Amino acid sequence: MRLTHLLTLTTLNAALCSGAAAKIEKPDFNKHIKPILEAACVHCHSEKSDKGGLKLTTLEEALKGGDNGTSLVPGDPAKSPLYTTTTLGVDEDEVMPPKKEGLLSKEQQELLKLWIQQGANWPKEVKLAQTVRVNFEKHIQPILEENCVTCHNPEKAKGELNIATMKDAFSTGDNAPAIIPFEAEKSGLYGLTTLDADDDDLMPPKKSGGPLKKEQTDLLRAWIEQGAVWPENITLKAKEKKGPATNNPDNLALVQKIHAFIVQTSKEKAEAEMKAYDSKVPKTEKPYSMVAIKGGEFLMGSPASEANRKDDEGPQVKVKVKPFWMGKFEVTWDEYLPFMITDVGRNKDGSKQKFNPDDAITEITSQPTTPYTEMSFGMGTDGYPAISMTQHAANKYCQWLSAQTGHFYRLPTEEEWEYAARAGTTTAYYWGDDVSKAKDHEWYYDNAPNFQYAKVGQKGPNPWGLHDILGNVAEWTLDQYQPDYLKNLAALGDKATGYYVPSTKPYPHTARGGSFDDDPDKLRAAFRRASHADWKQQDPQLPKSIWYLTDAKFLGFRLVRPLEIPTAEEMYKYWNNGVEKE
Structure with a gap:
């Protein structure tokens, strides 16, 4: 350049x-302070997310403060947590922004201090909005x-x-x-x-x-x-631009080979032959467990009388579901990390940069590019649920596992997920309608350890043996989100069995269940969650990655294995369902 x-x-x-x-002697709010606050503070302190009871979108809110009192004392930086918390040590719990998000630079801290010393002039008509x-x-x-x-x-x-x-x-x-x-x-x-x-x-x-x-x-x-922050210890080196990925061998022909392997390997033909089983990922020997779920009929959605009910949860529809196995636990990092991080060079679409047409089917499935950051965000990996993957990444994990085991795995449909989550019950939660008992059954905001996810299986299962189905992390389904999904489902009649909404666009897709970052109303079996571009807002890749949702730390997935083996063409659609490119 x-x-x-x-x-x-x-x-x-x-x-x-x-x-x-040149040293800024008199900081201007709109030019110097507003960009810092909007980028570093508002995502956690706004109407959408008021952590610590604090909102920072207006001067009035900043002066009012949160659970611990005011955040801003004009003229006195030492009594203004908006400034003092930015100067704490990198490992101190109260430092803001937190270590995992990156501290403010010394220059940004000094601007905040000087602005407050000079009276914290903040035009009353200026309202802050979150920026990347x-x-x-x-x-x-x-x-x-x-x-x-x-x-x-x-x-x-x-x-x-x-x-x-x-x-x-x-x-x-x-x-x-x-x-x-x-x-x-x-x-x-x-x-x-x-x-x-x-x-x-x-x-x-x-x-x-x-x-x-x-x-x-x-x-x-x-x-x-935002101040052109450039760490002094970084020296840039010229790098070659990577060209677009081409000739990805992860195609229908590959899926046809996987399909033939599955037909040859899977022995169960009838529901009576289905049993729960423990298994291991062949490539890594990491364990996982599957629970047998009998087919049946249930009332999907929530009644109009249910507390905290959302419009997209009705009308209730009677749905028949075919038998399947479902993961006893959410997929853990132990299982997912070897799929996510490999020593193989990969194109952005996940194909190997160097591949041999004769490679085994287990070697050709697309896998994620290396992430730019540690994707557990310091919350733990040994026994904890994997998080922050796109629906496409979860689909490809299912394909990767299927190619190794000879069993067909995919994401659950919305029908299957709610059927399994309810486990034969008709109440808001599988334990009843008493929200006060949530703490005994699931992890959510009020009881999550250290305000983060917990190891899988620490709480008891639902009546069908599924752990953490309504809490800990939310879970992907196969469906494109539709606000009127249940209305459309009702119109299908008998054709509703096995129904899912194929993807036609990047957003939204449907996730189900509550998470460690949710209030208990989102633990209800009928609660539906629509994905959004904001879930990868801070993704550093250009264009945005098809593999990672850097802002969806609350989201994971669970495996399903239907008894009925679909055609190769149907498998291909399941595993390539996510339309991730924006």
């Missing part, structure tokens, strides 16, 4: 251009290393600009600075990337792969507006 024409984009005078980040918090390593470093460092490094500094280190990026260049914190429009690093594709000053040039995608320029802009 050449940055030799910055003066065409800025009217900065020479004094301003002499340094990248841009992380340099996850979001910006890949953009710069793939598009800029090749031409702007210590050995080859076009336009005298070297962006390999923070010091050089903020001070070198014919028209330095190229980056002015909080001033995206005056920063050539951003401005030149937004020019027309045929503009001679576009960076990177068209011949070098420009222009950048809108998602990338938006991230650059947001990063600068």
Whole structure:
């Protein structure tokens, strides 16, 4: 990326251009403070999520504070938790933002302090909204290393600009600075990337792969507006752009081979032959258990009289369900991690970068690319439920396991999930309608250990032997979410048996059950949850990953194995049901 024409984009005078980040003597709320709060605080302190009883979307709310009193005392930073909690040690429980989300930079802390000292001027009409918090390593470093460092490094500094280190990026260049914190429009690093594709000053040039995608320029802009935080210890190195994945061998022909293996291996033909069983993932020897669920009929949905009932839970419909096995527990990290992380180079679609057409069927199924962060988010992996995968990733795990075991596994349909969760009961919860007894049966917000998920199987099972079915983590189903799903189901009559809603778009899909982050009303058997793009809002990949939901730490899945083996074509549709590309 050449940055030799910055003066065409800025009217900065020479004094301003002499340094990248001249000290800000009087912080402006809209320019300096608002971007920090919206990116680092509002996602946990708003109408949607008021952790600690604290909301930070308006001045009035900040002054009112939360469970521990006010968060803001104008004129006194030392008495303002909005500032003091940001200065705590990285491992202290009260530090904000938490360690796992990344602390504020010293510069951002000092701006907050100075703003409060000067009276915390916050226009009453300004209401904050959540924005993506841009992380340099996850979001910006890949953009710069793939598009800029090749031409702007210590050995080859076009336009005298070297962006390999923070010091050089903020001070070198014919028209330095190229980056002015909080001033995206005056920063050539951003401005030149937004020019027309045929503009001679576009960076990177068209011949070098420009222009950048809108998602990338938006991230650059947001990063600068949030203060252009760049850790001093990071040195950038040029990296080659990866081309689009092609010739993925995970196709119908592969599924036909898996289907033939399953037909040959699975012996049970009738419901009477079904028994619960314990098994191991052949590749890893990690154990898992399946419970036999007899076919039957049940009333799906909730009655209008049920407390906390949502509109999408009715009308109630009588549904017949065919027999199947279901996972005794939610799929754990012990089972899922070897599928998620391998030493095999993979394209973004999960195909092997190097594959042999003669590879075994167990080697060809698409698997996730390596995540950019530790996906348990510090909550534990040994015996804990796997979380934060897309529906597509869960589908592919089912295919991966099926190819090894010779048993057909998939996600449950909404019908199957609710049938199994109710376990023959007709009340809001499988233990009855008394919400006060939830703590004895499931994990949810009020009793979750350390406000996170618990190891599977620590609470007793429902009447059909399924643990954590209504709590701990919510669980994927196979269905595309429809608000009027039950109304549509009622119209199907006898054709409702085995029904699911195939995917036609990325969002929403349906998850069921409550989680460690939910109130007990969401533990009800009829509760339905629609996925949303926000579930991967902080995903650092561009485009967004088809494998990870970085903001759905409450979500996992459970296996189903129907007695009736579908056709190869049907298997292919089940395992490729998720439409994840946005």
